[in-house]
Amino acid sequence: xxxxxxxxxxxxxxxxxxxxxxxxxxxxxxxxxxxxxxxxxxxxxxxxxxxxxxxxxxxxxxxxxxxxxxxxxxxxxxxxxxxxxxxxxxxxxxxxxxxxxxxxxxxxxxxxxxxxxxxxxxxxxxxxxxxxxxxxxxxxxxxxxxxxxxxxxxxxxxxxxxxxxxxxxxxxxxxxxxxxxxxxxxxxxxxxxxxxxxxxxxxxxxxxxxxxxxxxxxxxxxxxxxxxxxxxxxxxxxxxxxxxxxxxxxxxxxxxxxxxxxxxxxxxxxxxxxxxxxxxxxxxxxxxxxxxxxxxxxxxxxxxxxxxxxxxxxxxxx
Amino acid sequence: xxxxxxxxxxxxxxxxxxxxxxxxxxxxxxxxxxxxxxxxxxxxxxxxxxxxxxxxxxxxxxxxxxxxxxxxxxxxxxxxxxxxxxxxxxxxxxxxxxxxxxxxxxxxxxxxxxxxxxxxxxxxxxxxxxxxxxxxxxxxxxxxxxxxxxxxxxxxxxxxxxxxxxxxxxxxxxxxxxxxxxxxxxxxxxxxxxxxxxxxxxxxxxxxxxxxxxxxxxxxxxxxxxxxxxxxxxxxxxxxxxxxxxxxxxxxxxxxxxxxxxxxxxxxxxxxxxxxxxxxxxxxxxxx
Numbered sequence: 001x002x003x004x005x006x007x008x009x010x011x012x013x014x015x016x017x018x019x020x021x022x023x024x025x026x027x028x029x030x031x032x033x034x035x036x037x038x039x040x041x042x043x044x045x046x047x048x049x050x051x052x053x054x055x056x057x058x059x060x061x062x063x064x065x066x067x068x069x070x071x072x073x074x075x076x077x078x079x080x081x082x083x084x085x086x087x088x089x090x091x092x093x094x095x096x097x098x099x100x101x102x103x104x105x106x107x108x109x110x111x112x113x114x115x116x117x118x119x120x121x122x123x124x125x126x127x128x129x130x131x132x133x134x135x136x137x138x139x140x141x142x143x144x145x146x147x148x149x150x151x152x153x154x155x156x157x158x159x160x161x162x163x164x165x166x167x168x169x170x171x172x173x174x175x176x177x178x179x180x181x182x183x184x185x186x187x188x189x190x191x192x193x194x195x196x197x198x199x200x201x202x203x204x205x206x207x208x209x210x211x212x213x214x215x216x217x218x219x220x221x222x223x224x225x226x227x228x229x230x231x232x233x234x235x236x237x238x239x240x241x242x243x244x245x246x247x248x249x250x251x252x253x254x255x256x257x258x259x260x261x262x263x264x265x266x267x268x269x270x271x272x273x274x275x276x277x278x279x280x281x282x283x284x285x286x287x288x289x290x291x292x293x294x295x296x297x298x299x300x301x302x303x304x305x306x307x308x309x310x311x312x313x314x315x316x317x318x
Numbered sequence: 319x320x321x322x323x324x325x326x327x328x329x330x331x332x333x334x335x336x337x338x339x340x341x342x343x344x345x346x347x348x349x350x351x352x353x354x355x356x357x358x359x360x361x362x363x364x365x366x367x368x369x370x371x372x373x374x375x376x377x378x379x380x381x382x383x384x385x386x387x388x389x390x391x392x393x394x395x396x397x398x399x400x401x402x403x404x405x406x407x408x409x410x411x412x413x414x415x416x417x418x419x420x421x422x423x424x425x426x427x428x429x430x431x432x433x434x435x436x437x438x439x440x441x442x443x444x445x446x447x448x449x450x451x452x453x454x455x456x457x458x459x460x461x462x463x464x465x466x467x468x469x470x471x472x473x474x475x476x477x478x479x480x481x482x483x484x485x486x487x488x489x490x491x492x493x494x495x496x497x498x499x500x501x502x503x504x505x506x507x508x509x510x511x512x513x514x515x516x517x518x519x520x521x522x523x524x525x526x527x528x529x530x531x532x533x534x535x536x537x538x539x540x541x542x543x544x545x546x547x548x549x550x551x552x553x554x555x556x557x558x559x560x561x562x563x564x565x566x567x568x569x570x571x572x573x574x575x576x577x578x579x580x581x582x583x584x585x586x587x588x589x590x591x592x593x594x595x596x597x598x599x600x601x602x603x604x605x606x
Contacts, residue, residue, distance in 0.1 A: 028510060030508035030509055030510070033508065033509045033510040034509045037420055037421075037423075037424045037509065038424070040417055040420055040421060040424075040480075041421050041424055041425065041436055041440070043477070043480075044417075044421060044440045044443070044477075044480045044481065044484060045436055045439050045440060047443065047477050047478075047480075048439050048440060048442055048443040048446060048481065049439060050454070051446075051450065051451045051454040051455075052446065052450055054453070054454040055450050055451070055453055055454060058453055067453070067457060107341075111338075111341060114334060114337060114338055115338070117334055119334065119335070119338065125338055125342060127590070127593060128342045128345050128346060129341065129342070129345055130589075130593075130596075130597070131345070131349075131586065131589055131590075132345060133589075133596075133600070134534060134582075134585045134586055134588065134589035134596065135538065135582050135585065135586070136537070136538030136539075136540060136555050136581075136582070136585070137538070137540065138538075138540050138555045138558050138559055139538075139555075139558070139578055139581065139582045140348075142558060142559075142562050142574070142578055143348045143351065143352055143578060144348065145562070146351070146368045146571065147347075147348060147351065147368065147369075152363070152364075152367050152368050152569075152571070153367060153368055153369070154367075154369065156366075156367040157366075157367040157368075157369040157370075160366060160367065187344070187345065187348070191345070192600055195597050195600055195601065196600070196601055199601050244445055247447070248447050248448070250448075250449075250540075250541055251540040251541065251555075254540075254559065255558075255559060255562070258563075269447070269449060272449040272452075273449070273452075273541075273545075276449075276452060276453060277452075277545060282453055285449075285453070286453055288449075289447065289449040289450050289452070289453075290450070292447050292449055292450070293446070293447060293450050296445060296447060300445055
């Protein structure tokens with residue numbers, strides 16, 4: 001028992017009794033509890049499988065406000081693929097995804113490396129860098145919408161300081177608005193990348209640092225050549241998690257730009273919602289949702305395979 | 319962990335701290351802006367910008383935000399929506415955590431054929447986009463008569479949350495020695511007794527992580543909230559959106575700032591006081 005407690009790192013673990021007392025617990029038939037537990041697991045499974053299949057089925061129908069099961073094949077898929085809003089949404093997602101993932105990963109890595117330099121006030125800084133993760137995207141989007149709004153935010157502020165020509169109107173600029181979403185998303189998620197990278201760096205063997213230092217490599221080179229490759233499984237995890245976050249991003253856009261100006265920051269998730277609940281096109285919306293899922297699977301399946309292979313080899317680090 | 323020598327140059331240290339502090343400012347600016355604005359008057363903000371120091375610290379933004387400001391035609395401030403979110407998040411967190419612990423226990427310690435597959439499918443639910451579930455939920459809630467009710471959102475978050483909680487708990491229970499279970503079975507303990515007397519007492523570390531993570535996630539959730547509630551049944555995230563989408567009148571940035579802070583406060587407090595567990599939750603999925 002004590003052994004278990006230490007392996008589970010449970011400081012506050014009370015010793016459990018292996019020989020159960022007679023109590024109300026033993027009055028419940030064992031078979032019944034097993035059946036209930038099985039049903040709970042079955043419910044969780046059928047939720048995932050059932051709801052997915054349900055949406056897939058509806059995506060092949062002409063359902064509008066109510067589900068109706070008259071099949072139209074791939075009609076909605078073809079219509080969507082040809083529609084401008086869907087193409088623009090995927091184009092936006094590409095720009096946003098690249099900017100957000102590279103930005104958050106790069107910034108997270110930089111901060112993790114800087115924090116790894118035996119600095120003072122490490123806990124305070126980590127707390128500051130990570131706190132946006134505790135916020136809702138609605139809060140993040142709302143506040144950044146003010147800061148980036150040219151008439152009330154940073155542009156107006158800098159101009160009032162005397163730099164009258166200062167321009168920062170990305171939020172209302174069709175070509176640049178998507179980068180506002182990128183900035184807010186990086187602000188929110190880079191601390192997460194930092195936390196994971198730091199955990200990775202801290203798990204590295206101290207000898208690796210010593211060997212690298214003896215080698216006489218400059219700190220920057222040392223990190224890029226030795227430490228980062230040593231934590232590459234974490235780097236992959238962070239990239240994948242951020243990528244799936246990017247694909248699923250919805251609230252942030254809605255709070256920050258509402259998809260605009262025009263459809264300049266509309267993402268596929270916004271299109272899905274628009275079809276399903278604004279235009280009442282359940283079938284078309286479901287088809288869009290299924291395509292969203294397929295995009296996600298393109299990312300997740302190779303990752304799952306990679307994890308499995310790595311674990312099969314006895315898992316390296318992490 | 320770097321040898322002190324390599325970065326000991328004084329200039330290097332100063333640069334290091336300058337960068338660290340600059341980024342701290344980047345992360346803190348939005349929070350500070352909102353805090354300061356919550357004390358500034360309407361005229362003060364609209365005549366200048368959202369960046370500015372209050373001339374005097376006024377509390378009326380807070381009073382109005384909490385109790386009387388009109389959100390989508392309902393003039394009761396943000397407080398009723400805070401209660402809604404609390405009434406959704408607390409039961410949904412507790413129930414989904416308990417069910418996740420049961421699932422985790424079943425799938426890790428009662429290894430049976432297909433347990434791995436079942437776990438894989440449930441875990442997949444973590445990644446499944448919410449958009450794939452909106453239409454089925456809309457139909458299900460309507461058939462159950464739970465559209466536009468708090469109970470409907472609790473149900474969604476319990477079922478939805480089970481994927482996360484099962485993932486967390488199962489990965490934790492996998493490290494419990496199988497012998498412990500075998501010994502208890504020899505002693506005649508049943509399924510529920512082993513869970514109650516052996517597994518649950520071992521679980522506080524993972525249950526704290528799960529509860530913190532679930533509460534934060536459910537409190538901050540927006541899409542289900544906005545889709546399946548309207549009017550006074552909205553959770554606070556949906557109410558915030560309605561508040562800032564209010565185009566009929568001039569933007570009351572001061573009141574909005576106070577509302578944003580009130581809405582963000584519960585999860586910020588959870589983060590400040592449970593930060594260690596919060597980070598553990600973040601890393602649990604990825605580093606494992």
